[in-house]
Amino acid sequence: MLLNLHAPTPLEYFASLVQSDDELPLLETAISLAQDEYPELDLQEPLLAVESLQSRLRRRCDRSASVLERIRLLNRFFYGELGFSVNRNDYYDPENSFLHAVLQSRRGIPISVGLLWLELARGIGLDAHGVSFPGHFMLKVLLAQGQVVLDPLTGKSFSSEELTEQLQSQIPRLSLVSDDVVPLAMFLQSARPREIIARMLRNLKEIYRTQHDAQRLLAVQQRLVVLLPQDWAELRDRGWAHLELEHTQQAMADFETYLDHARDASDTQQVAQKLRDLRTLS
Known part of the structure; x- marks a missing residue:
């Protein structure tokens, strides 16, 4: 073994x-x-x-x-x-x-x-x-x-x-x-530990987004997806971070999953169009 x-x-x-x-x-x-x-x-x-x-x-x-x-x-x-x-x-x-x-x-x-x-x-x-x-x-x-x-x-x-x-x-x-x-x-209301960690990560997310630091932003998004696996917006944002780093396949996978689960979200058309563009280029 x-x-x-x-x-x-x-x-x-x-x-x-x-x-x-x-x-x-x-x-x-x-x-x-x-x-x-x-x-x-x-x-x-x-x-x-x-x-x-x-x-x-x-x-x-x-x-x-x-x-x-x-x-x-x-x-x-x-x-x-x-x-x-x-x-x-x-x-x-x-x-x-x-x-x-x-x-x-x-x-x-x-x-x-x-x-x-x-x-x-x-x-x-x-x-x-x-x-x-x-x-x-x-x-x-x-x-x-x-x-x-x-x-x-x-x-x-x-x-x-x-x-x-x-x-x-x-x-x-x-x-x-x-x-x-x-x-x-x-x-x-008392914040649960998971909520506190999510707030800490989102603080870092905003800092790195503002600084246009895609590599560090992706690391934070990876943690947010692990911490909040049903928060499809965080998965979508990981896709955008992947795309910024030219991780095209990973970005497409995240966008596809997001569209499968967040069908009523206000940005589905934008994400779907980006996904179509990426498929055309790949």
Whole structure:
């Protein structure tokens, strides 16, 4: 019997991590996103670094401390002592999405900084969750009665009025919401790990698309297709990335599958025409 002893590629390893919603390891999966850029990255190093920070924090946390006391302790440690904050100098640097780099620089964007905050929060017994709020990833901690919603870049809590104001500023680009109704609770649901990873990848997708970096964009699209196998728009976008790199056969295969499954999409005629053009040329 032949044994397959080759080391998994970054994409294969990612696929093994995201097979199951119930067992998806959020921190490890998020760290693994950097392996396309840093294929030799040892994931254990950042995992152990987070574990060390958790241990330091737990030693300072009184077991009898209330939820609010634990949040204040965490914020003093995370934002004050460790100095985590936003990367104001280069907000759209891809490094802001690579957790091993954020751990070193202490600078990132809401979702990367927030994910590290979440890990420390759970390490001291807080019922903490990510929130895929439009335009700005947020954090929330469940209380005995209600919840507190926080800005991952500062630890500051938001009032309902502030959250409503932020949501209203996003309404013009939200198709599910009418101008006169703001269902705030709908946008404060806990984000599942798969949703958080998808948001991180889509941040990178937009960066590489804007930079016209087709090779890196394709690597992100490969992950999105693995992560969201029923999201046919991501498959279509992988086809466009393949086409940009002149991978004609791969692009055609993606466009064909997209047209088979997304027949009611608004761009099917455009994709079908491109597919016909490619068939004519091939």
